[in-house]
Amino acid sequence: MRKLGFLLLLVGVLSFATIKVGLFVPLTGIGADDGLSALHGAQLAVEYINSHGGVLGDKINLLYYDDQTDPKQAVTLAYKMVQRDRVIAVISGSYSGPTRAAASIYQRLRTPMIAAYAVHPDITKAGDYIFRVGTLATVQGRAGAHLAVEKLGAKKIAILTMDNDFGVSLAKAFKSEAEKLGAKIVYEAKFSVEEKDFRTVLSEIKKKNPDVIYATGYYFNASKIVTQAKELGIYQTIIGQEGYDSPLFIQLSKNHAANGTVITTDLDRDSEKPVVKWFIKEYEEKYGRPADMVAASTFDAVMILKKAIEIAGKVDKSAIKKAMLKVKGEDFVTGFKRFTSFREAVREVVCQVVLNDSFHRLCKIDDPSITTPTR
Amino acid sequence: MQDVVNALVLGSIYVLISVGLTLVYGILKILHIAHAGIYTLGAFLGLMFYHMTGSFWVSLLLSIFLTGIAGIGVYRYFYRKVLGESRIVPLVISIGLFIVMQDLYRLVWGPYRQPFAVNFGINDIRINGVVITQHQIVILIITAVSLILVYLVMNHTKLGLAMRACAEDMAIAGTLGVDVERTISMAFFLGSALAALAGILVGVYENNVYPTMGEVPSYKSFVVIVLGGFGSLYGAVLAGFILAFAETLLVAWKGFVLPRDAIAFLVMIAVLMIKPEGLFRRATR
């Protein structure tokens, strides 16, 4: 009986060709938490696709590898996945350094790569095989400025900049746009990603009495910023971005200090779209924690790839690359709309506010002059 | 004024980690990088017991005790065998252990940050716009109490005497009838217990515990003990606070462009250039 089952399985495997898609994510070391979210997001997308008829009748087979946030390993993996595993396309669920380093190799090997959430502005400059789903930091910074000045009516703004590529690009874009809109930047400070104590800079900000504070950072920086701001009696709105977009932002903030924070992000949790509802519900059931921005972006990266293969009509790298620019659609989890000619995502930016310890939609920014990426 | 409060709390944490490390270093002269892994273990055990028992103080004691035992294990099973080797050998073992520990925590408790929300039921103190939060109050009190305890142990017990004797010269201490093995184990127990205490306090203060939380303390604590003169307890205490004040003030001073860690190291290098053996050289008796 068992033998028969095995035989059937073998036949099953042989009769269905699979489409091999590669994924590199940090699963050990510093970025292991984001890496796991990204992996889960991608696995969920593959499951969704395979249970909804696959792509061109075939199933997707996801091969994933740990890059330990190490550019060296990401580069090595690029050769391994393309030449050994013969993947048809690759998703990056990793950070900027490894993604940028690997992008050059994928370009050289003529294999499409989609970066899910890495932010380095030069990633897509590696060539015409490299795409990015995540919002470009410049778009997000601009959107943040509109949110601050036009929607919240801020005139005096304080900026806190995290010292990595993400923080610096955001702050730069935010600053120039906010000044263009007529606001005044009254205070600026930089902090390191590892920083835990913001009381010193927050005390300085308090003296300047700005209308809002634009603080770049990840959720674990942000939870400290909002907690310590409340401690010091700073009640001005703090504006964040997709770095804050994790259920952990709210959980790690003390005394419900996250409430009232406004962010610009990709994932609209109040959306009525069926795919979003399915994703949010399924993710929490399967992995025991609410979905975050990283998971959503990686989910979409796989969905976009699937669409491109369908448009191409064949499993061919060059055809997929061309088809990628034609992908348009509604059934994505994030507000992804299409790629620009230089392969950056055009999307609507969602503004969310934390109320009662959960994220809610505040408004959408859809003005093409803000949301269209520029070089 | 707010800066003074912040620096005091930051300094307390530095001191707790570094005093534990100094106890170990003082006797074995090992660059015990895995101390930061022990610190993380303390935080995780504390959080786990807190979820199980619901009492912060019970989980604090349990975690401190078990982490102390783990510290003894690190000495007995890993360091003891290589004490006669070149000093670089235990250093590399320590690095390897730190890698293993961090990855074990990830496998057991998952890679995500976990909140460690404890409410002590005391009110924040507010005077003239300066805030001292309940967590800061608890940290300051616990640090003060533990430092007094360490002082009493070191100066008024046989164990303390034995530890000081071993730190001076292990061979002589042995011939004088000190149980060297036991003394070293106790030093590891005490040092690791202090690390666990620091881990739990940081976990509660920052409201998060995660596998790689030892990354920064792994080198930062060494900056403190270098400034303190490598092995001097008083030195470590003073250096911890001095470093915390220097960092806080330099971060506040606008126009200073380097991050906190670089500041700490610059302070350290500057001190070493002037006093190559640290600010507080160990008194030789």
Add this chain to the structure above:
Amino acid sequence: MSLDYILTLITFSNIFSILTLSLNILVGYAGQVSLGHAAFFGIGAYTSAILAAKFGVGYWWTLLASVLISGIVGLLLGLPSLRVKHDFLVLATIGINFVVVSMFKYIDFFGGPYGIVGIPMAKIFGKELSTPGFSLYTSLWLVAVILFDMYLNRVYARYGFEAVKENEKAAESIGVSVPLFKIYAFTISGAIAGLAGNLWTYQMGMVFPDDFSFSVSISILTMLVLGGMGTTSGPVFGAYTLTFLPEALRFIQDYRMLLYGSIIVLVMMYQPSGLLGKNGILRKLFKR
């Protein structure tokens, strides 16, 4: 075609072998333990990157500049070692590593957190080197460094270094100038690390501050001690093993780092002088 995967690993192993050999001169021969060696590696890499990407300087000039500048910085940073000793020196070198990396990150001239991207491929004798070509090229440099290391090992320099390592006072008494030898070691070591930096820049086509962080210094030291310091074959063996190991362990997926760390711990416990060191098991095997 799947050869490129192995060739890339070989290139990285070569670069790290050169780095580990350069650290060996400092630690293995001169007895100056450094946990900040990635700083020199980074200075070499950034020198080449800035010259190539910002000023369009040709390959050979960037190579020369990397070696010279890293050597000079090695000399300057070697000076404190005359004053600061033992574990204090270890910590001082960690400090130097952190300060150098934060300068890359915080000073715009060095590209800031973005690093420096868009370095053209190395043109050597008028030809752009592809993956196999560059792999061969780094192998040639590795051979050159090995030969230089054996030379150092043989000639009088070894004499001086060894004496400095064993006992500074005794070395002085037989007329060896301890400060001079330490400075030599720091300078040569820095210069060779600069060469490794140059190779890294052209292999990656870009540099990021984090490529040269403290954790990289830790890996280099681990490679050295694991292979066997004070020998020529040990560092190369250590670098190759620890570069290939994470790839070889991929099949165990989630337990990869755990096993990697455990192997380091176990080797050090049972082979404290390194696998190819004085009493190393592999050394004995080869001797037989």
